[in-house]
Amino acid sequence: MQKTTHPGIREFSVAGAEEGPYGIAAGPDDALWLTFAQSGEIARLTLDGQVSRYSAGSASCRPTVITRGPDGALWFARSDGHIGRITTGGELTEFALPDLAANPFGICAGPDGAMWFTEMSTDRIGRITVHGDISHFALPVAGAFPSFITPGPDGALWFTLNQADAIGRIDLDGEVALHSLPGGTAPVGITCGSDGALWFVGIAAGKVGRLEVDGTLREFPLAAPGAKPHAITAAPSGDCWFTQWGANRVGRITPDGHIAEYDLPTAGSEPHGIAIGPDGAAWTALEIGSVARITHDH
Structure with a gap:
């Protein structure tokens, strides 16, 4: 286990501490896009620290996870029961879900040209086309708290079930399969690695997990038992980067x-x-109102 204090970290102040940000994604315009969950805004951050802010809806809409869509826009989930779309020019479109209490959270672009998302309060996976047509698929478990979702290496979507201690797989026809994890894992973030496996973080267990499509599981514990890893993303280098909000760290595996x-x-x-x-x-x-840029020596 290696621990580095100063790997090359630069912080940018982007908002007030009471505003966020929460989610972050790379856009098609060589900029980063952020959600400000507390102020109901989307922000664009250039690589040199310039910030532009746009409304995500009402001030209380709570935008969370954001991602790049297949149409060159940014798509995001709003806790008030909407899916949002914003162009790189700041033009907003809002799509209301049939159940405004659904609490959508994770969202990603699927291999079918549509956006797929989780609904934490309804135990469903949703699909929305770039034109706003919405469909739903029920999960075979109640109270599972589906969280992040990612396209897999096999043409399906993979997602975490935080309260069910499981990883789910849904194909484009809506067929669902579940892979059980050890009790007390509470998976949250998930991503598809360049090695063809699904990498995820267990917020309660303080571990990073690697799941192959055949169900083979490996787990890697973190240094701090209370690290509370939250989100994870795959880098082209083959590494995965993840956040640890309990330990105030960023990790790389x-x-x-x-x-x-x-x-x-x-x-x-x-x-x-x-x-x-x-x-x-x-x-x-960083929810204190900043964004951190982290590099390391290869």
Whole structure:
């Protein structure tokens, strides 16, 4: 286990501490896009720290996870029961879900040209076309709290079931399969690695997991039992980067399971979303109102 205090971290102030940010994604315009969950806004951050802010809807709409869509726009989930779409020019479109209490959270682009999302309060997976047509698929478990979702290496979508201690798989026809995890894992973030496996983080167990499509599981514990890893993203290098809001760190894991952990310079910064920027660095959203850019020596 390697621990590095100063791997090359630069922080950018982007908002007030009471505004967020929460989610982060690389856009098609060589910029980072953020959700401000507390102020109901979307922000664009250039690589040199310039910030533009746009409304995500009402001030209380609580945008969370954001991702790039197949149409060149950014798509995001809103806790008020909407899916949002914003162009790189700041034009917003809102799509209301049939159940406004559904609490959508994770969202990703699927291999079918549509966006797929989780609904934490309804135990469903949703699909929305770029034109706004919505369909739903029920999960075979209640109270599972589906969280993040990612396209897999097999043409299906993979997602975490935080309260069911499981990873789910849904194909484009809506067929669902579940892979059980050890009790007390509470998976949240998930991503597809360049090695063809699904990498996820267990917020309660303090571990990073690697799941192959055949169900083979490996787990890698973190240094701090209370690390509370939250989000994870795959880098083109083959590594995965993840946030640890309980330990105030960002971690990096290689395909063979070697973990490096980097302390963030500001105490209590609450790192949540993480993405690989257009410059190849890892960028993480800090709820204290900042974004951190992290690099390391190969």
